[in-house]
């Protein structure tokens with residue numbers, strides 16, 4: 001395949017083309033179009049985020065294997081797991097994975113950012129990124145050294161007070177772990193309740209938080225069901241994108257930049273399909289090499305998740321509610337009327 005530009009003078013032109021309207025893409029679409037001076041095209045392979053379960057926090061469970069909004073990847077057989085393949089959900093809709101994720105607001109450890117800086121990534125130490133976290137945030141507990149208010153991303157306490165979560169925290173503290181009221185504060189270590197990216201019991205994806213306020217801007221064009229096939233190059237310069245939308249193969253030109261925000265799996269895939277990646281691999285598949293970059297598509301790190309199932313001696317669990325027709329109906333009505341109750345919970349309550 002030839003990735004060099006086959007753009008025609010009639011192809012539409014934008015200052016920026018953003019490929020992928022996920023966590024990163026929606027933020028960039030908002031920020032790059034904010035001053036009104038630049039035209040921005042945002043391409044999203046998935047549909048609009050109109051599935052109602054996207055907006056109900058408990059809907060997380062429904063979307064985990066919902067192929068209309070989820071790429072539903074499977075890893076290759078993993079040698080370290082005796083050849084097991086692991087299911088890898090990824091969002092495929094406006095908001096991307098922030099529309100299907102577990103809603104837990106956890107920035108990560110200070111030390112991890114500092115290590116990135118030590119490795120030579122200037123600007124990525126914890127002190128460097130903290131002002132941006134604060135600026136993004138609308139923290140329901142108010143502003144402090146680690147938190148901001150007035151930003152686009154709402155961060156809220158859990159609405160449900162759940163006796164099992166409290167028992168879990170108490171047990172952990174009894175066994176010697178420190179209680180931590182804020183996993184995004186001075187340290188991540190310890191046990192406590194999570195905060196969530198929600199507002200009034202509804203999911204605040206980046207589509208809601210960032211694209212919502214921007215989508216009526218005349219300089220921002222959003223195309224859904226628009227699957228980028230390759231970045232177009234003139235020499236080493238990215239000048240456009242070719243994308244499939246329904247039966248049509250379309251092209252658009254970028255005057256300034258093509259931003260690849262297609263997620264941890266699809267970004268390297270798109271780069272490789274466009275000729276940026278390990279040269280030998282690309283040639284094997286008949287792709288013309290624009291840049292021989294061995295690292296593209298390598299060194300992915302992810303966290304393992306192990307599910308532990310316990311029997312509870314009292315009928316106080318979420319399962320007791322959703323498996324009981326009357327209690328389930330009441331929980332649905334409570335959510336519809338007051339945005340409270342079990343439907344407001346995220347993928348986890350305490351950690």
Ligand SMILES: Cc1cc2nc3c(=O)[nH]c(=O)nc-3n(C[C@H](O)[C@H](O)[C@H](O)COP(=O)(O)OP(=O)(O)OC[C@H]3O[C@@H](n4cnc5c(N)ncnc54)[C@H](O)[C@@H]3O)c2cc1C
Nearest residue numbers: 020022023024045092096097101102103104228262263266
């Ligand atoms: C099930 C699940 C639970 C999670 N739980 C949590 C949690 O509780 N807390 C937390 O902090 N993080 C959680 N995460 C992780 C977090 O959601 C992701 O790290 C984050 O959303 C990644 O953002 P991104 O912008 O890199 O990619 P994404 O948000 O995945 O966005 C990529 C977008 O690009 C689109 N795209 C891909 N390829 C193309 C193409 N060729 N053309 C056009 N569009 C394309 C995709 O459809 C998608 O919309 C979870 C993730 C998942 C999947």
